[in-house]
Amino acid sequence: MHTTTQLKRPPKNSTTKLEVKMISKAFTLHNRNSINVAGFSEVSFSVNPGSLLALTGSCSVGKSSILKAIFRACLIDSGSILFHRRNGGVVDLARCSESRLLHLRRREIGLVSRFLTISPRVTALQAVAAPLVELGEDEQASLFLAGRMLDLLGIGEELFHVSPLTFSGGERQLVNIARGVIAPKELILLDEPLISLDDESSDLVLNLLQGLKKKNIAMIAIFHDKVGMDQIADNTYEVCRGVFPTTVEAQWEAA
Numbered sequence: 137m138h139t140t141t142q143l144k145r146p147p148k149n150s151t152t153k154l155e156v157k158m159i160s161k162a163f164t165l166h167n168r169n170s171i172n173v174a175g176f177s178e179v180s181f182s183v184n185p186g187s188l189l190a191l192t193g194s195c196s197v198g199k200s201s202i203l204k205a206i207f208r209a210c211l212i213d214s215g216s217i218l219f220h221r222r223n224g225g226v227v228d229l230a231r232c233s234e235s236r237l238l239h240l241r242r243r244e245i246g247l248v249s250r251f252l253t254i255s256p257r258v259t260a261l262q263a264v265a266a267p268l269v270e271l272g273e274d275e276q277a278s279l280f281l282a283g284r285m286l287d288l289l290g291i292g293e294e295l296f297h298v299s300p301l302t303f304s305g306g307e308r309q310l311v312n313i314a315r316g317v318i319a320p321k322e323l324i325l326l327d328e329p330l331i332s333l334d335d336e337s338s339d340l341v342l343n344l345l346q347g348l349k350k351k352n353i354a355m356i357a358i359f360h361d362k363v364g365m366d367q368i369a370d371n372t373y374e375v376c377r378g379v380f381p382t383t384v385e386a387q388w389e390a391a
C-alpha cells in the first residue's frame with residue numbers, strides 16, 4: 137500500500153500543480169518472450185506550487201519510472217497525470233498531443249535526470265546556458281546567468297570554459313542541476329539530485345531547491361540521502377512494488 141506523509145505545513149491558499157491518479161505501468165521485454173516486468177502500479181499523489189514531494193521506497197519499485205512517466209519519457213498503461221497550468225487549464229500529460237507536450241517541456245516542466253548528457257567540446261558555461269538560449273534569450277545574458285548559477289553551486293570560474301565531460305562526478309552533477317533548473321519552470325522533476333555530492337555541495341543544492349520553492353515552483357524528487365530529503369521535502373510518498381497478476385517466473389514457465 138503506497139503511503140503519503142506530510143512533513144511540513146502546506147503553504148496557505150495552495151492549489152494543486154500536478155495530480156497523479158492511479159497510474160500503472162508494466163514493461164514488456166520484447167527480446168525475452170514478451171515477459172512483463174512490474175514498473176509501478178496504482179500510484180496516486182499530488183504536489184502543490186512551492187512545495188517538494190519526495191518519492192521514497194526500496195530499490196527498483198519504480199520511482200525513476202514514475203518521474204519518466206510524468207515527463208512522458210515512458211508511457212503509462214492506465215491512469216491520468218493532470219498538470220494544472222497557470223492560466224487555469226488542465227492538461228493530461230499522458231494523453232496530450234506531442235506538440236503540446238514539447239511546448240510544456242520547454243516552458244513549464246523540467247526533468248533533471250541522474251546523468252548530464254552533453255556533446256563533447258561544450259563548456260560548462262555553455263552547457264548551463266543552453267536551455268535559456270534555446271528559449272530565445274540573449275546569449276550573453278544567458279552565459280552571465282549560467283556563471284552566477286555555477287558560482288552559487290560552488291563551481292570555480294577556472295572550470296567555466298572547460299568541458300564538464302572532464303569533471304569529477306560531483307562537479308558534473310552540479311552542472312547537471314544548474315542546467316536543469318536555470319530556465320523558468322513550474323514543475324521540476326529531480327532524479328537523485330544529491331547523487332555523488334559531498335555534504336558541502338549537497339547543502340548548496342538544497343539551498344538552491346529552497347530558493348525554487350520560494351519562487352513557487354513545484355518539485356518531485358527522489359533522494360537516497362534521508363538527511364537531505366528531510367531538510368527539503370514537504371511531503372513524502374512511499375512507492376510500493378508494483379503488483380501484477382503473474383510473476384516473471386510464471387511467465388518464463390508459460391513461454
Ligand SMILES: Nc1ncnc2c1ncn2[C@@H]1O[C@H](COP(=O)(O)OP(=O)(O)OP(=O)(O)O)[C@@H](O)[C@H]1O
Nearest residue numbers: 163164173174175194195196197198199200201202
Ligand atoms: N525501459 C525499461 N524496460 C524494461 N524494464 C524497465 C525499464 N525501465 C525500468 N524498468 C524496470 O522497472 C523497475 C523499476 O525501475 P526504476 O528504475 O523505476 O526503479 P527505482 O525505484 O527508481 O529504482 P532505484 O531506487 O534502484 O533507482 C525495475 O525492475 C526496472 O528493471
